[in-house]
Each structure stands twice: as structure tokens, then as C-alpha cells.
Amino acid sequence: MDLKNTFTKTSMTGLALMLASLLSATTATANTQNEVSATVQDIEGFNDNFYTASYVRYLDSVKSDSGAYLINPYLQRVSSLFGGYARGGDRDALILGGTFYFNEQWSITAEGSYSELDNNYGDQESKFVKASVGYNLSPEWQIGAGLQYISFDYDLNFDGNVFDEEFSNTSPVAFTRYTTVGKTGTGWDLMFEFVEDDADTYTGSARYFFSPALSVAGTFEYVNSPSGFDDDKRAGIEVDYWFNEQFSVTAGYEKNTDSDADDDVATLSASYRF
Numbered sequence: 653m654d655l656k657n658t659f660t661k662t663s664m665t666g667l668a669l670m671l672a673s674l675l676s677a678t679t680a681t682a683n684t685q686n687e688v689s690a691t692v693q694d695i696e697g698f699n700d701n702f703y704t705a706s707y708v709r710y711l712d713s714v715k716s717d718s719g720a721y722l723i724n725p726y727l728q729r730v731s732s733l734f735g736g737y738a739r740g741g742d743r744d745a746l747i748l749g750g751t752f753y754f755n756e757q758w759s760i761t762a763e764g765s766y767s768e769l770d771n772n773y774g775d776q777e778s779k780f781v782k783a784s785v786g787y788n789l790s791p792e793w794q795i796g797a798g799l800q801y802i803s804f805d806y807d808l809n810f811d812g813n814v815f816d817e818e819f820s821n822t823s824p825v826a827f828t829r830y831t832t833v834g835k836t837g838t839g840w841d842l843m844f845e846f847v848e849d850d851a852d853t854y855t856g857s858a859r860y861f862f863s864p865a866l867s868v869a870g871t872f873e874y875v876n877s878p879s880g881f882d883d884d885k886r887a888g889i890e891v892d893y894w895f896n897e898q899f900s901v902t903a904g905y906e907k908n909t910d911s912d913a914d915d916d917v918a919t920l921s922a923s924y925r926f
Contacts, residue, residue, distance in 0.1 A: 683713035684898070689923035697914040698741065706736030706747065714925070716897040718835040720861045727833065729753040743769045759786040761798075769806075776806035784825055794829040800847055823849040837864030852876040865894040871906065885910035888917075898925045 687708040694701050711731040719727045736747040749763030762783045769776040784798025803820035826846045832839035844856040852875070859869035868891050875884035888906030895901070904919040 683715055684925040685710045685713055687923055687925045689921055691919060691921035693740075694918045696916045700741035702738060702740030704736055704738040704747075706734060708732050708734040718837070720833050720837040720841075720864045720867065721894040721897060721900065722861075722867060722892050723831070723833065723841060727831070729756060729759070738767075743767060756791075757788045759788075759796075760784070761786065776804065778805075779803045782825065784827065786827075786829075792831055796827050798825045798827075799823070800825050821849065823847050833861050837861055841867075841869075850878050851881075859890075867892050871904075883910065884908070890919075899923070 687710070689704075689706050689708075691704040691706075692701055693704075709732060710725060711733070714724050714730050715728060716724065724730075725732060731750070731752045733750040734748070738745040738747065745765050745767040747763070747765045749761070751759060751761045753759045760783070762781075764779070764781040767778045767780075769778075780800075780802050782798060782800040784796050786794050786796035788794045800823045801820070802823075803818070805818045807816045824847075827844065829841070829843045831841040833841055838861050841859040841861065842857070845854075847853040854874045854876075855872065857869050857871045859867050861867040869889070871886075871888040871890065873884070873886040877883050885908070886906055887909050888904055890902060890904035892900060892902045900923050902919070902921045902923075904917075906917040906919075908915055
């Protein structure tokens with residue numbers, strides 16, 4: 653996919669300025685409790701890029717003297733709250749959530765989003781909420797389950813044809829995670845999730861840490877659609893690199909592997925902990 657000039661210029665210029673300023677600063681202290689990030693996405697077939705800004709507040713210090721920078725909050729069982737705002741074309745979205753660890757075994761994660769679309773064709777509102785409970789069978793292996801709720805309310809007009817409908821659905825979720833990343837910051841981090849619905853969804857990733865700062869992940873998503881609809885099969889790759897204990901850049905690319913649809917996604921993001 654050829655990335656549009658606006659995506660390339662905006663993303664690279666912003667990241668270059670951020671990188672220059674951060675790398676010239678003093679190296680991070682060992683403990684941080686805040687993280688800000690910015691993401692830009694280019695989706696083939698859409699004229700507008702999608703931008704997201706988010707903030708994470710860790711309820712305890714995230715130590716950087718061992719493990720892998722990217723997943724240290726998980727490895728150290730640090731609870732957190734997060735919020736974000738996304739904008740793409742005529743759509744806005746507000747994102748909120750948190751992860752809470754009660755001890756080395758039990759945790760609860762809750763996340764939700766509210767999205768609005770308003771253009772010449774009408775408007776649409778959508779809501780998403782997911783809550784799950786995780787349990788660590790061992791320091792390396794976590795299992796969990798929860799519920800996912802989605803709803804859509806739209807009122808659209810295409811060439812005189814009016815579409816006005818409300819839809820909502822609740823689905824069970826099951827997931828597992830296994831990581832071999834230890835104090836040296838190298839090893840595997842494997843994740844898998846299943847959502848049972850009219851169209852069952854299977855998602856997962858396999859990330860390998862070459863060092864505490866560098867990791868590469870392969871991702872996949874498979875949607876088993878009902879009879880009469882095409883299944884959705886997607887695969888992607890992501891590279892995450894930390895220039896120091898504070899600043900990281902992530903680049904990713906996702907492709908629809910079983911369709912002629914032009915909806916490949918390129919992602920570039922930067923994050924800063926302090």
C-alpha cells in the first residue's frame with residue numbers, strides 16, 4: 653500500500669521533533685507513573701487519517717531496572733487508569749478504562765468507548781464496553797473470562813432511502829496470555845482471545861523481545877461470519893523500539909489476507925513515560 657503524503661509528512665515530522673527533544677533530555681529515572689501516547693493510522697480506502705491521543709496513570713511506580721519496557725506494567729502487576737480521544741474524518745471517539753491487580757493472581761480489566769459519526773448522510777452513535785477477570789495460574793500463564801457489550805444507533809439517509817435502527821448485543825469473552833519474558837528482558841509474550849457471537853472472533857499475537865527495548869510481533873484476527881457472509885481474515889506485523897526508558901516508537905502494518913477489499917492499515921505511534 654502506498655501511504656499518502658499527508659500521512660508520511662505529518663507522522664515523520666512530528667516523530668522526528670519529539671525524538672530530537674526527548675533524546676537530548678536526561679535519561680529516565682528508574683520509576684515512572686505516567687504515560688502519554690499519540691497514534692496516527694492510514695486505512696486504505698479512507699480519505700482521512702485516524703488520530704488518537706491517550707494517557708495512562710499508573711497507580712504505582714513502573715520500575716525499569718529489569719524486564720521489558722513495553723510490558724513491565726503487566727510483568728510487575730501495576731494497576732492503571734487510562735483515557736483517550738480519537739478523531740478520524742467525521743467520527744469522534746472517547747475511550748476510558750483501567751486494570752486493577754488485587755494480588756499476584758487476580759486482576760480486573762474494564763474498558764469502554766463512545767463514538768459519534770455526524771456527516772451529510774446523518775448520524776450514528778456506538779458504544780462498546782468490555783469487562784474481564786484474569787487469574788494467573790503461574791507467573792508466566794494467565795487465563796480469564798468476561799463479557800463484551802456493543803450497541804449501534806444510526807439514522808442515515810442515502811439518496812432518499814432512510815435507515816433508522818438500534819442494535820445491541822452482549823457476548824462472552826475468554827482469553828489467555830503466556831510470557832517467558834524474565835529479568836533479562838528477552839523471550840516470548842503470547843496472547844489469544846475468543847469472542848462468541850453470531851460472528852465468532854478469534855484474535856491473537858506472538859511477540860518476541862530481542863532485548864528490553866526491542867520487540868517484534870505478529871498478529872492475526874479471524875471472524876467466522878454467519879452463512880452468506882464472507883469470513884474476515886487479517887494478519888499484521890508490529891515493531892516496537894524504546895530509545896531509552898521513557899520514549900518509544902511503534903510501527904505496524906495489517907493486511908486483509910482473504911479479501912479484495914482495500915482496507916489495509918498502517919500505524920505509527922510514539923509514547924513517553926515520566
